[in-house]
Amino acid sequence: MTTLTVEAAELAHGAGAPVLSGVTVTARPGELLAVTGTSGAGKTTLLSAMAGLLTPRSGTVTVDGTALGDRDQAVARGVVLIPQENGLAAILTAAENIAVAVIATGGTPADARRRTAESLDALGLSGQANQLIDELSGGQQQRTAIARGLALRGDVLLADEVTSELDAANRQKVIDLLRAEADRGVAVVLATHDPETAAACDREVHLADGVLSFRE
Incomplete structure (x- = not known):
C-alpha cells in the first residue's frame, strides 16, 4: 500500500x-x-x-x-502516469506500445503478452491490437493509453x-x-x-x- x-x-x-x-x-x-x-x-x-x-x-x-x-x-x-496527450509511439501498434512499457518496467515477455491482452480486452480494443497508433481514432488512442497504464500495475x-x-x-x-x-x-x-x-x-x-x- x-x-x-x-x-x-x-x-x-x-x-x-x-x-x-x-x-x-x-x-x-x-x-x-x-x-x-x-x-x-x-x-x-x-x-x-x-x-x-x-x-x-x-x-x-x-x-x-x-x-x-x-x-x-x-x-x-x-508511480504510473497516463498523460493527457497519451504519449503513445506512432510507429508501434497498440499492443506493442503496451508490451514495450511492461518490459521497460521489469516485466518479462510473458508478462507483457498477458497484461497487454488483458488490458486491451478490458478497454474493448482486442480488435485493434495490431493496428498502428495513427490508424486509431482519438478515442481509441486514449483507451490504448489507459490500457497501457493499467498493464503497468x-x-x-x-x-x-x-x-x-x-x-x-x-x-x-x-x-x-x-x-x-x-x-x-x-x-x-x-x-x-x-x-x-x-x-x-x-x-x-x-x-x-x-x-x-x-x-x-
Whole structure:
C-alpha cells in the first residue's frame, strides 16, 4: 500500500510565475481522488509534480515519506502516469506500445503478452491490437493509453483527463476500471473537468486561482 503526498508545494514551469502555491494533498491507497478545475488551472502541473516530472520550487512530493527527485525515482516507486496527450509511439501498434512499457518496467515477455491482452480486452480494443497508433481514432488512442497504464500495475496511478474523448459508455467503463484499481489498493488520482466523472470519485480537490481547495 503506497501513499503519495504533496506538501506545501509551489509549482511552476521554468522561471515563470507559480502555477500553484501552497499545495498540500495526499493520494491514499484504495481511494479515487478527483482533481478538478478549468483548463489552465494547473491540473496537469499538479500531476506532473506527483509523477516526478516537475520539481517543486518549494515544498515536497513524497512516496511513503521518501522524496521524489525525478521521474526515474517515481517509476521505481510504482508511480504510473497516463498523460493527457497519451504519449503513445506512432510507429508501434497498440499492443506493442503496451508490451514495450511492461518490459521497460521489469516485466518479462510473458508478462507483457498477458497484461497487454488483458488490458486491451478490458478497454474493448482486442480488435485493434495490431493496428498502428495513427490508424486509431482519438478515442481509441486514449483507451490504448489507459490500457497501457493499467498493464503497468502501479501502486499509484495518475490519470490526466483520460475520459475527455470518450463517449458515455466508454467513460463509465474507464471509471469502473479505475475503481477496480483502487479496490486492489492503488492510490488513483484522476484529473478531470467533467462533473459526473468527479462525482464518481471518493474525494475531490479543486484548483482555481493557483490554489487548491477540498470539496466534500
